[in-house]
Every structure is written in structure tokens, then in C-alpha cells.
Amino acid sequence: MGRYIGPKSKIARKFGEAIFGTDKSLEKKxxxxxxxxxxxxxxxxxxxxxxxxxxxxxxxxxGIQEKQFRRTFEEAARVGGIxxxxxxxxxxxxLDNVVYRLGIAPTRAAAxxxxxxxxxxVNGAVVNIPSYQLRSGDVVGVREKSKSLEVIxxxxxxxxSRYSWLExxxxxxxxxxxxxxxxxxxxxxxxEQLIVELYSK
Numbered sequence: 001m002g003r004y005i006g007p008k009s010k011i012a013r014k015f016g017e018a019i020f021g022t023d024k025s026l027e028k029k030x031x032x033x034x035x036x037x038x039x040x041x042x043x044x045x046x047x048x049x050x051x052x053x054x055x056x057x058x059x060x061x062x063g064i065q066e067k068q069f070r071r072t073f074e075e076a077a078r079v080g081g082i083x084x085x086x087x088x089x090x091x092x093x094x095l096d097n098v099v100y101r102l103g104i105a106p107t108r109a110a111a112x113x114x115x116x117x118x119x120x121x122v123n124g125a126v127v128n129i130p131s132y133q134l135r136s137g138d139v140v141g142v143r144e145k146s147k148s149l150e151v152i153x154x155x156x157x158x159x160x161s162r163y164s165w166l167e168x169x170x171x172x173x174x175x176x177x178x179x180x181x182x183x184x185x186x187x188x189x190x191x192e193q194l195i196v197e198l199y200s201k
Contacts, residue, residue, distance in 0.1 A: 051198035058190050062091050063108050068131065073199055084192030085183045092165075092181050095122065096130035098140055102168055102175040103160035104152055119146035134177045141174030161187075 045053070059069050076086035091097065096112040099120055105111035112130040114120055120127060121141045122134070134140070142152060156173070164185050167176040183192075 048198070048201075051194045054191050054194040055198055058091075058188075058192075058195060061108075061188055061190070062094070062097065063112060064091075064131075070199075073195070082183075084196045087195065088183060088186050088188070088190065088192055089180045090133070092186055093134050093177075094130065095120065095127060095132040095134060095140065098134055098166065098175070098177060101161070101163055101166055102140065103156055103158070104140075104142060104173075104175075106151075106155045106158070110151060110155070114146075114152070119143050119149065119152070136177065136179045138177045139174055140177060141172065147173055 055069070059066065064072075072090055073083075073087055076090055077083045079086045092101075096108055096115050099105050099111035099114060100108045104120070105114050115130045115132075116128055118126050118128045119142060121143050122132065123139055124141075126143060142149075146152065152173075156170075160168070162168075163181065165178050165181040167178055169175065
């Protein structure tokens with residue numbers, strides 16, 4: 001199954017929150033998409049349904065498919081500690097996510113494309129694997145030939161959120177990955193415990 005490339009507003013309406021940023025469509029139609037959207041809004045969701053929806057939301061936010069998400073969960077379970085928190089921390093360490101967090105790309109999908117098209121470097125070497133796991137001290141930068149790209153320039157000129165686990169160097173167009181973030185520092189509205197309960201069935 002390929003990656004979803006349809007309207008993002010439909011996905012946001014499915015979860016009832018703007019998971020891809022400000023969404024005017026969601027503000028106008030704050031009910032699930034489809035012919036029976038308003039009816040589904042009133043329908044009570046089962047425990048399993050709630051857990052499944054939370055997993056689907058996490059997959060949509062980070063833009064990954066089931067097989068890869070499952071592998072990430074299994075890795076989180078092996079690490080030891082709180083599995084749900086480990087899961088989100090591993091997802092945050094993905095190269096495409098860090099490119100997005102640094103403000104080099106406006107969305108995770110755009111960040112994934114920049115990585116795949118060889119515009120991003122890690123410690124000076126080009127890396128074209130979006131799921132590449134960063135380690136403490138790694139420096140993520142824009143390839144010299146790509147610094148003038150319009151999409152990168154526009155993204156960097158916009159307002160950029162700052163995160164405690166990342167350090168941005170504007171003059172070099174690069175950022176340092178200081179450490180894996182704590183759960184409290186991850187802004188995504190995900191109830192990771194529901195995902196753990198779903199996979200534990």
C-alpha cells in the first residue's frame with residue numbers, strides 16, 4: 001500500500017484536530033468526513049476503536065506506514081523503560097522529523113522529500129533515508145548546492161518553533177541534535193499509552 005497523498009483536511013477531520021497545522025476546512029466542518037460524518041460524530045466509539053484511532057493519528061502525524069510503525073514500536077519495547085515514551089522519542093529522532101523541527105521544511109512531507117532528493121546532510125555527508133536515526137551530537141544541514149532552494153528559503157524565513165533538544169545555526173543553515181527529547185518536550189497531542197495497549201492485545 002502506497003503513502004496517502006489525498007486531501008489532508010479529510011484526515012484532520014477524521015481525528016477532530018488540526019494534526020497538520022492550521023486548517024480552515026476543519027474549522028468550518030468540525031465533524032468526520034463522508035456522507036454520514038455528522039451521524040458518526042454521535043456514535044459511541046469502543047475501547048478498541050479509540051486505541052486504533054490513536055495509532056492511526058500517530059502514523060498520520062509522522063507520515064509512516066503500518067509495517068514501519070510496528071517495527072518502531074517493537075524497537076521501543078526492547079529499549080526498556082516506558083514503551084510509549086520510547087516510541088515517540090524514536091519517532092522524533094527520525095531525520096525527516098528533525099529537518100521539519102529545525103524549520104528547514106514547512107511540513108514533514110516536504111522534509112521527507114528534501115531528504116529523499118539528497119538536499120540534506122548529516123555530519124557533512126549526504127543522507128537520503130528519511131527514517132535515519134540521529135544520535136546526540138549529529139549535525140543536520142542543508143547541502144551547499146541546495147541552500148538557495150525556494151522551498152527551504154521560504155520555510156526558514158517563516159516563524160520557527162524552538163525545541164530544547166535542537167540547536168540552530170542560521171549562518172551555516174544547520175542544526176545540532178543535542179539529545180533525544182523528553183516526553184514533556186514533544187508537543188504532539190498523542191496518547192501513547194493507548195497505542196501500547198492496542199499492540200499488547
